[in-house]
Amino acid sequence: MDTLLKPAHTDLPASPRLDPGPDQKPDQRPDPNHADCRGVASVLSRVGDKWSVFVIMMLSDGPKRFNELKRMINGISQRMLTLTLRGLERDGLVTRTIFPTIPPRVDYELTDLGRGLQQPVKALGEWAIEHLSQIEAARTRFDRRNDG
Numbered sequence: 001m002d003t004l005l006k007p008a009h010t011d012l013p014a015s016p017r018l019d020p021g022p023d024q025k026p027d028q029r030p031d032p033n034h035a036d037c038r039g040v041a042s043v044l045s046r047v048g049d050k051w052s053v054f055v056i057m058m059l060s061d062g063p064k065r066f067n068e069l070k071r072m073i074n075g076i077s078q079r080m081l082t083l084t085l086r087g088l089e090r091d092g093l094v095t096r097t098i099f100p101t102i103p104p105r106v107d108y109e110l111t112d113l114g115r116g117l118q119q120p121v122k123a124l125g126e127w128a129i130e131h132l133s134q135i136e137a138a139r140t141r142f143d144r145r146n147d148g
Contacts, residue, residue, distance in 0.1 A: 043091070046087055046091050046093075047093075047117060047121075049084070049087075051073070051076055051080055051081070051084040052084055052087070052088060053121050053124065053125070054073045054076070055069065055073065055081075055084055055085065055088060055094070055108075056088075056093070056114060056117050056118065056121045057121055057122070057125060058073060059094065059108060059109060059110045060110065060115075060118045060121075060122070062109070063097070063107040063108060063109035064107065064108055065105065065106065065107060065108070066081065066082075066085075066106060066108070069085075069108065092111055092113050093110065093111060093114035093117065094108050094110060094111065094114055095108070095109050095111050096108055097109065
């Protein structure tokens with residue numbers, strides 16, 4: 001299932017400038033107020049992904065092994081967990097430690113940067129739990145209105 005939290009509509013219109021460069025028309029220069037939107041969209045895409053949220057929540061109390069995470073996160077496939085952990089590692093939110101045992105042991109743990117996400121992720125999860133019945137009721141009303 002694809003997530004709806006993919007960066008979209010990242011081409012923002014440029015606002016007119018009072019002092020365009022000699023070779024540019026005013027409407028061709030990007031608005032500096034929106035210069036970071038694409039970068040922020042990619043970060044929000046990662047940290048706002050439902051599986052990333054679950055992984056961050058599960059790692060908040062310390063390191064876990066892959067299969068331990070898989071058992072804890074209901075509904076995640078092995079492939080999706082692998083992709084999620086790689087993405088979080090790439091973004092510097094999770095670290096992967098390999099222990100030279102037989103068989104090798106691999107632990108995943110939040111970095112300092114990843115631990116900084118614990119409170120916002122926890123708040124988001126608590127909000128979702130608190131408002132779940134209201135959201136389900138709104139969905140039901142919407143679906144009834146739009147079925148015919």
